[in-house]
Amino acid sequence: MAGSSEEAPDYGRGIVIMDNWPGYDLNLFTYPQHYYGDLEYVLIPHGIIVDRIERLAKDIMKDIGYCDIMVLCVLKGGYKFCADLVEHLKNISRNSDRFVSMKVDFIRLKSYRNVLIVEDVVGTGRTMKALLSSIEKYKPNMVKVASLLVKRTPRSDGFRPDYAGFEIPNLFVVGYALDYNEYFRDLNHICVINEHGKEKYRV
Numbered sequence: 001m002a003g004s005s006e007e008a009p010d011y012g013r014g015i016v017i018m019d020n021w022p023g024y025d026l027n028l029f030t031y032p033q034h035y036y037g038d039l040e041y042v043l044i045p046h047g048i049i050v051d052r053i054e055r056l057a058k059d060i061m062k063d064i065g066y067c068d069i070m071v072l073c074v075l076k077g078g079y080k081f082c083a084d085l086v087e088h089l090k091n092i093s094r095n096s097d098r099f100v101s102m103k104v105d106f107i108r109l110k111s112y113r114n115v116l117i118v119e120d121v122v123g124t125g126r127t128m129k130a131l132l133s134s135i136e137k138y139k140p141n142m143v144k145v146a147s148l149l150v151k152r153t154p155r156s157d158g159f160r161p162d163y164a165g166f167e168i169p170n171l172f173v174v175g176y177a178l179d180y181n182e183y184f185r186d187l188n189h190i191c192v193i194n195e196h197g198k199e200k201y202r203v
């Protein structure tokens, strides 16, 4: 706004969840009975995750919808995000006059051309940087990164994805395919695990 001292929102950060955000009471939602007692609160309900992904799909289509896309899903945590993102991308493509072909692969490197990497969460950014450098060897035309979550952590190496769903506090989160020792992938909402849950599923 002209003359306003307020900073313009940075949509590149996605939905920003502040450190003092208390989350939602678990009793306001349904979730698997086997996780009763193991969670602290709901950080991001499933419906909001899916609604945000719908908009990310629109942004991605606007930017790179002119070419055929290879969607590269980073397993295992990225599979829910990838499945919902591809579903929305397909819907947009089907309802437009410009059909975009899309192939999906799961981190197996071949000669890729236009790559969209789909990741669950960027923490320090080290995982993504290593992946990008191994993909660069294949000389793709274009590489973009979409991450559902980006953590505000002092350990960040500064890596920022091209598309971010949510920026979250420096918390360990589970659900929507994100796991703690392989548990909680079957939880729809993104939640914060409690001490009891950590102890129960510790390896």
Ligand code: IMP
Pocket (backbone or CB within 6 Å): 077, 119, 120, 121, 122, 123, 124, 125, 126, 127, 128, 171, 172, 173, 174, 178, 179, 180
């Ligand atoms: P980075 O290398 O620190 O960016 O870590 C990224 C990887 O660590 C992600 O691909 C996840 O597999 C895992 N990870 C980081 N934070 C979380 C979390 O809060 N919940 C579940 N997995 C996480």
Ligand code: MG
Pocket (backbone or CB within 6 Å): 074, 075, 076, 077, 078, 119, 120, 121
């Ligand atoms: Mg991951």
